Amino acid sequence: MKAICLLSGGLDSCVAAAIARSQGYTLHALTFDYGQRGQTEIGHARRVAEALDVADHKVIDIDLRSLGGSALTADIEVPEAAQEGIPVTYVPARNTIFLSYALAHAEVTGASSIFIGVTAVDYSGYPDCRPGYIMAMQRVAELGTKRGVEGNPPAIETPVIDMAKHEIIERGIELQAPLEHTWSCYRDGDRACGRCDSCRLRLEGFARAGVEDPIAYADN
Amino acid sequence: MKAICLLSGGLDSCVAAAIARSQGYTLHALTFDYGQRGQTEIGHARRVAEALDVADHKVIDIDLRSLGGSALTADIEVPEAAQEGIPVTYVPARNTIFLSYALAHAEVTGASSIFIGVTAVDYSGYPDCRPGYIMAMQRVAELGTKRGVEGNPPAIETPVIDMAKHEIIERGIELQAPLEHTWSCYRDGDRACGRCDSCRLRLEGFARAGVEDPIAYADN
Numbered sequence: 001m002k003a004i005c006l007l008s009g010g011l012d013s014c015v016a017a018a019i020a021r022s023q024g025y026t027l028h029a030l031t032f033d034y035g036q037r038g039q040t041e042i043g044h045a046r047r048v049a050e051a052l053d054v055a056d057h058k059v060i061d062i063d064l065r066s067l068g069g070s071a072l073t074a075d076i077e078v079p080e081a082a083q084e085g086i087p088v089t090y091v092p093a094r095n096t097i098f099l100s101y102a103l104a105h106a107e108v109t110g111a112s113s114i115f116i117g118v119t120a121v122d123y124s125g126y127p128d129c130r131p132g133y134i135m136a137m138q139r140v141a142e143l144g145t146k147r148g149v150e151g152n153p154p155a156i157e158t159p160v161i162d163m164a165k166h167e168i169i170e171r172g173i174e175l176q177a178p179l180e181h182t183w184s185c186y187r188d189g190d191r192a193c194g195r196c197d198s199c200r201l202r203l204e205g206f207a208r209a210g211v212e213d214p215i216a217y218a219d220n
Numbered sequence: 221m222k223a224i225c226l227l228s229g230g231l232d233s234c235v236a237a238a239i240a241r242s243q244g245y246t247l248h249a250l251t252f253d254y255g256q257r258g259q260t261e262i263g264h265a266r267r268v269a270e271a272l273d274v275a276d277h278k279v280i281d282i283d284l285r286s287l288g289g290s291a292l293t294a295d296i297e298v299p300e301a302a303q304e305g306i307p308v309t310y311v312p313a314r315n316t317i318f319l320s321y322a323l324a325h326a327e328v329t330g331a332s333s334i335f336i337g338v339t340a341v342d343y344s345g346y347p348d349c350r351p352g353y354i355m356a357m358q359r360v361a362e363l364g365t366k367r368g369v370e371g372n373p374p375a376i377e378t379p380v381i382d383m384a385k386h387e388i389i390e391r392g393i394e395l396q397a398p399l400e401h402t403w404s405c406y407r408d409g410d411r412a413c414g415r416c417d418s419c420r421l422r423l424e425g426f427a428r429a430g431v432e433d434p435i436a437y438a439d440n
Contacts, residue, residue: 060283067278067324092327096364097320100313104287107312128364136363139356144316144348 002026002111004102004154005054009044011182011202012117012160015168017052018177019159020115028109029057032098034091035065044183051178060101064091095128099137099156106154107145114141115157121164134158165205173211180214191216222246222331224322224374225274229264231402231422232337232380235388237272238397239379240335248329249277252318254311255285264403271398280321284311315348319357319376326374327365334361335377341384354378385425393431400434411436 003025005017017027029052031045042059049057095118102114118129127133138156142148160168172179184202185192192199194217206213223245225237241247249272251265262279269277315338322334338349347353358376362368380388392399404422405412412419414437426433 058286060286062282063280064324066280067321067328091324093320093324093365096323096360097317100317100320101287103316104284104311104313108287127366127369130363133360133363136356136359140316140353140360143350143353143356145313146347149347 002028002055002109003113003115003157004105004109004111005029005052005115006098006102006117007031007045007048007057008117009041009048009183010117011165011172011179011184011205012119012168014048014052014117014179014182015172015175015177016115016117016157016159017048017054018172018175020113020157021052022175025113025115027052027054028105028111029054030098030102030105031057031059032062032101033059034062034094040185040188041183044181047181048178051181058105062097062101064094064097067092093128095126095133096137103141103145103154107147110147111154112152113155113157115159117160118158119163119165119168120161129161131158131161134161164208165201166208169205169209169211173209182215189218191218193218222248222275222329223333223335223377224325224329224331225249225272225335226318226322226337227251227265227268227277228337229261229268229403230337231385231392231399231404231425232339232388234268234272234337234399234402235392235395235397236335236337236377236379237268237274238392238395240333240377241272242395245333245335247272247274248325248331249274250318250322250325251277251279252282252321253279254282254314260405260408261403264401267401268398271401278325282317282321284314284317287312313348315346315353316357323361323365323374327367330367331374332372333375333377335379337380338378339383339385339388340381349381351378351381354381384428385421386428389425389429389431393429402435409438411438413438 001024003020005020005027007013007017007029021027029049033042106114120130134156141153145153147153184198186196186198187193192215223240225240225247227233227237227249237247249269253262326334340350354376361373365373367373404418406416406418407413412435
């Protein structure tokens with residue numbers, strides 16, 4: 001029983017993959033290098049994959065930078081304060097592109113499931129993290145793949161979609177997910193900045209879970 | 221009024237783009253270099269784009285070869301005889317990947333439509349060329365993009381989906397689409413082979429349309 005696990009190097013995808021592992025799946029990890037500012041993420045995804053003892057890990061280059069349009073791929077300043085509406089860090093159609101490659105990989109490997117660590121709770125600003133969107137992609141898996149036509153489409157699994165950050169952290173600790181190898185900061189560097197939206201959310205999550213974050217932060 | 225036009229270098233996408241042009245759209249062409257055997261296709265896509273006088277043309281590298289699984293990307297022999305069921309030339313989730321990038325490009329450019337030259341008539345073996353599949357991707361456009369959330373999703377247009385090959389050719393001639401720059405052969409070369417499934421289908425189409433195919437074929 002194989003699962004494609006999308007690994008970003010972050011907390012949520014690490015815990016989603018640990019949940020797949022706990023359900024008995026052999027893990028086939030998939031990471032996307034899309035010219036994001038946080039190049040650090042790729043290295044973290046590799047360490048998370050290794051710690052999770054995946055069967056294989058593919059890092060796919062995707063050319064989102066040439067399309068532009070996001071603070072994570074273009075030269076837009078990453079904001080430190082919380083924002084209203086859809087954040088500027090939203091990458092157009094990112095999860096759709098990721099899940100499309102995952103569907104292709106599932107066809108080739110025969111994986112029965114695709115695990116993606118989207119969460120609708122703390123990132124409700126992103127349109128492509130909501131349950132309705134995932135259902136639409138599931139329909140694409142049913143109608144647009146060979147295995148779907150044969151009545152056996154891969155299932156898109158979103159085990160952390162309803163969890164708040166502290167719940168994801170608690171579940172990860174329970175499953176001995178390698179949280180110490182994850183990276184959440186929107187900036188590159190040896191240590192996380194501790195100040196961007198993503199670092200704040202992570203730190204609040206660990207605080208609410210009542211455990212210390214195992215990664216290093218820059219002195220502010 | 222802008223349209224993203226997926227151009228493969230083939231007949232169907234050329235005519236789909238000519239239809240978009242005839243409806244008054246400014247064309248933003250998008251072509252994918254996915255390590256396909258037919259590298260020739262990319263050059264043809266460039267010439268088609270130029271002849272259609274597009275506003276811009278992006279050629280995006282996508283890494284499908286590393287995922288394998290198709291005669292068009294891996295080392296599987298391209299068949300000459302017609303096949304039953306889903307052809308071995310089916311590339312897993314290809315149109316889903318293409319349309320995902322098109323959705324991203326539509327978000328960034330503000331294009332109101334995406335034109336794709338899928339046809340359910342002559343390629344009914346491919347799951348991702350059928351109307352139900354396109355409707356599922358339209359739902360993804362509505363739920364998974366910023367513009368969709370704002371009530372203004374890009375519309376996925378499939379103007380040749382119900383046309384047989386000879387009808388596509390007739391419509392292309394009517395609209396002065398640059399059919400002479402298109403390429404349909406599954407093999408690379410200066411001239412089309414005239415023998416693979418795709419060449420046969422094209423030649424039958426021109427024969428039924430009662431016009432001569434403007435491209436050169438190898439002497440067989």
